[in-house]
Amino acid sequence: MADTSERQAFHELTTEVHGRPLGQRLKIGALVMVALAVLTVIEYVIAVEVEHPLLPLLPFAALKFVLILEYFMHFTAVLGRGDH
């Protein structure tokens, strides 16, 4: 019985990252990466096309900031709320 629970614990330890399966982690990372790339391109286009781009750019920069903080740095896990 103890052997089974130890094996289960080892299996979880070697297949999960921050409480999620590795495959799911990789999928999340790829999605965030794509989102960051798209937002960066949008930022660039706005900066080139718009005369006073400060206000239009702010939400995009803020969104990129939040995505990195949350999904790459696992900020809410530090606060003890959920685990990304």
Place this chain on the structure above:
Amino acid sequence: MATVTVEAAHSRAELLHQPRSNKLGLWIFMASETFLFSALISARFITSGVQKPEDLNQALAFGLTCVLLVSSISAYLAEAFIATGHRRAFLASTRITIVFGLIFIGGVMFEWREALENFPPGTIYGTAFFSLIGLHAFHVLTGVLALAVVLNLGAIGHFGPANSWPVEGAVKYWHFVDLMWVIIYPTLYLF
């Protein structure tokens, strides 16, 4: 005998609390660094408003941003791989991250050469530009060094699913460097 038990309990308590203390310490450190970056970012707006020189190398800055974003995903993978015991994948991802970090530093050096001619540090915008980019490039360099340390230790068998905190710490710092660039890039090039 009793002393030994108390000592054992103390060391067990230390082992249990050490990772939490390490994490808290890293977050406090990153928070203090954020204040430093914030001071320079606000100085840029106070001294030169939203004015920026015409001869900024936008294409290079966009390329550097992409390099840093790609390095962030490879760092993310390195953390995920070591936490699940995939050592070879961890080593490869960390190497890729370091290479992208070095490419970023190379790009910054190239950019500085151009910037020194167009808006030298003596100008208002030049002061903000060189201070912010310099501070950030120094952080990228220290991030590369931290990753090189965990890469070398990982290559000789350190770290694994039960002990991945040092890698996590170095990777978090790398993401922090990326996070600061997300604000610095529009601050200096886009606004």
